[in-house]
Amino acid sequence: MSHGPxxxxxxxxxxxxxxxxxxxxxxxLKTIVASARELLDAQYAALGVPDDHGGFAQFVVDGVSDAQxxxxxxxxxRHGILAAMLDDAAPxxxxxxxxxxxxxxxxxxxxxxVDFLGLPxxxxxxVLGALFLANKNCPKPDxxxxxxxxxxxxxxxxxxxxxxxxxxxxxxxxxRELTIAEERSRLAHELHDAxxxxxxxxxxxxxxxARLVDRDPARAKGELQQVAELAAEAADxxxxxxxxxxxxxxxxxxxxxxxxxxxxxxxxAHSARVTFTGHGVxxxxxxxxxxxxxxxxxxxxxxxxxxxxxxxDVTLERRGNGAVLRVGDDGGGFxxxxxxxxxxxxxxxxxxxxxxxxxxxxxxxxxPGKGTTIEMEVPGG
Ligand SMILES: Nc1ncnc2c1ncn2[C@@H]1O[C@H](COP(=O)(O)OP(=O)(O)OP(=O)(O)O)[C@@H](O)[C@H]1O
Ligand SMILES: [Mg+2]
Numbered sequence: 400m401s402h403g404p405x406x407x408x409x410x411x412x413x414x415x416x417x418x419x420x421x422x423x424x425x426x427x428l429k430t431i432v433a434s435a436r437e438l439l440d441a442q443y444a445a446l447g448v449p450d451d452h453g454g455f456a457q458f459v460v461d462g463v464s465d466a467q468x469x470x471x472x473x474x475x476x477r478h479g480i481l482a483a484m485l486d487d488a489a490p491x492x493x494x495x496x497x498x499x500x501x502x503x504x505x506x507x508x509x510x511x512x513v514d515f516l517g518l519p520x521x522x523x524x525x526v527l528g529a530l531f532l533a534n535k536n537c538p539k540p541d542x543x544x545x546x547x548x549x550x551x552x553x554x555x556x557x558x559x560x561x562x563x564x565x566x567x568x569x570x571x572x573x574x575r576e577l578t579i580a581e582e583r584s585r586l587a588h589e590l591h592d593a594x595x596x597x598x599x600x601x602x603x604x605x606x607x608x609a610r611l612v613d614r615d616p617a618r619a620k621g622e623l624q625q626v627a628e629l630a631a632e633a634a635d636x637x638x639x640x641x642x643x644x645x646x647x648x649x650x651x652x653x654x655x656x657x658x659x660x661x662x663x664x665x666x667x668a669h670s671a672r673v674t675f676t677g678h679g680v681x682x683x684x685x686x687x688x689x690x691x692x693x694x695x696x697x698x699x700x701x702x703x704x705x706x707x708x709x710x711x712d713v714t715l716e717r718r719g720n721g722a723v724l725r726v727g728d729d730g731g732g733f734x735x736x737x738x739x740x741x742x743x744x745x746x747x748x749x750x751x752x753x754x755x756x757x758x759x760x761x762x763x764x765x766x767p768g769k770g771t772t773i774e775m776e777v778p779g780g
Contacts, residue, residue: 410438414557418564425457427568431561432461435530438557439550442534443510446520446561448527449485453477457528463510470508479503480517484529488519490555494545496533510534514545518554522562530558588749589640592693596700597633600668601626607668625667646692654688655680655715658695662713669703671711671728678716687777690753691715691724694761697746698726698773706730708770721759721779727772732765750775 414434421427428446436444443462450456458474475481479501480491493499496515505512517531532554537544608622639646648657655677662675683691695713702711708730715724738744747763750773754761758778765771 411553411556414438415560418560419567421564421568424565424568424572425459427561427564428457428459429461431530431557431564432459435532435554435557436461439516439532439546439554440536441516441532441546442536443512444530444532446528446530447475447481447485448565449477449529467508467510472506472508475505480515481529481531484517484519484531485526488521488526490519490551491515491517491531492546492551516546516550516554518551518558520558520561520565522566527562527565530554530561586640587745588693588752590637591745592697592749592753593636593646594633594640596696597629597636599700599704600665601629601633604629604668625664629664629668646689649685649688649692653682654691657692658713658715661696662699665699665703665711671703671709673699673703673711673713675713676715678714680715680717680722681779683722683777684757684780687721687757687759687779690757690759691722691775691777693753694750694773694775695724695726697750701746701773702726702728702730702771705733706771718776719779721777724775724777725772727770729770732767732769732771734767735763735765 414430414437417430417434418427421430428448432444432446435441435446441462443460445458445460447455447459448457454476455474460468463471477485480493480496480499483489483501484491493515494513496502496512512533514535515531515533516535517529519526520528520530532546532550535544535546535550604622604625608619608626611619611622635647646657648660652660659675659677662673666673682688699711699713702708706728708728711726711728713724713726715722717723735747738747751761753759754775754777760776762774763771764774
């Protein structure tokens with residue numbers, strides 16, 4: 400290096416600090432490349448993060464203008480000396496890269512690289528990428544300077560810190576993706592449990608109204624009234640799901656009254672007899688009430704849609720500080736073990752998640768030919 404030892408150390412230190420200041424992977428990569436080029440006084444620097452298909456997921460350069468970069472064309476493949484750094488994880492220090500037997504040429508707009516220093520960026524056994532420099536600036540024109548052993552050592556230190564910065568940035572991006580995925584899954588469950596159930600009842604009520612219109616206009620009018628109410632409720636549920644509110648009815652009327660009303664609505668909308676019984680249940684913590692309501696909605700929905708039964712009974716009773724919800728039907732039943740977790744069936748998964756999310760427990764008792772009973776216990780406050 401051309402700096403004295405003290406200023407050299409300061410330069411390294413500020414480069415390392417700059418790397419860890421960024422959270423986005425791309426910014427980290429850019430800082431690493433720019434620092435490496437400056438510290439080792441080279442004309443060009445680059446960093447490539449390989450993908451799984453023989454190419455690069457990311458490739459960042461420093462010392463090349465945008466116009467030049469565009470003219471060079473597509474990103475390099477993993478071949479020749481790049482492949483040696485990535486696949487064998489071996490450092491490469493070459494006086495003239497063009498004379499190396501592995502050199503396979505470059506596109507016409509590519510700058511002419513002569514002396515070359517490249518190192519893998521490793522995290523344990525995993526090679527995260529390759530960091531490399533070319534054309535060390537020589538104090539005397541045309542002098543044969545090239546990269547030294549000291550340069551290689553310094554680049555090694557940079558590469559180690561680059562590995563840490565890169566791993567951190569990846570973790571950060573991953574955690575952000577997870578937050579988004581969790582939010583999507585919450586919304587999907589909410590829409591599934593509350594909104595689609597309301598729409599299902601709405602459709603049935605509208606069909607009933609259509610059948611009654613000629614024969615019994617007065618009753619058709621009543622059904623249409625019901626359609627309007629269900630549509631309003633669906634709109635409320637939708638809004639609540641989007642802004643993460645709990646259903647308004649729970650705050651206004653409490654769990655027991657809310658369940659009773661919903662059961663009455665379903666009883667009217669479907670041909671099966673739907674009943675509700677509540678026994679001495681005290682108010683539960685808000686999250687538990689909401690979970691019980693959602694599970695009841697989905698269990699009712701499943702019973703009415705899949706069971707083919709003539710009776711669906713909902714009971715809610717006190718147990719200790721908490722409560723037990725039971726939704727039973729006298730329909731055809733099913734084998735819970737054959738329902739796969741993944742795929743289109745969200746209901747059973749969602750019910751289990753909601754129960755465990757509030758420290759509760761959910762059991763599904765069903766067998767082909769016998770009805771189904773869903774039981775959920777929540778601990779209370
Ligand atoms: N009460 C029930 N009676 C008979 N079969 C049921 C009952 N509840 C669930 N099933 C069966 O279990 C399957 C899975 O139910 P689940 O609620 O997970 O998904 P789904 O109702 O098919 O779809 P989604 O709830 O995502 O709209 C159903 O497709 C049905 O075959
Ligand atoms: Mg379902």
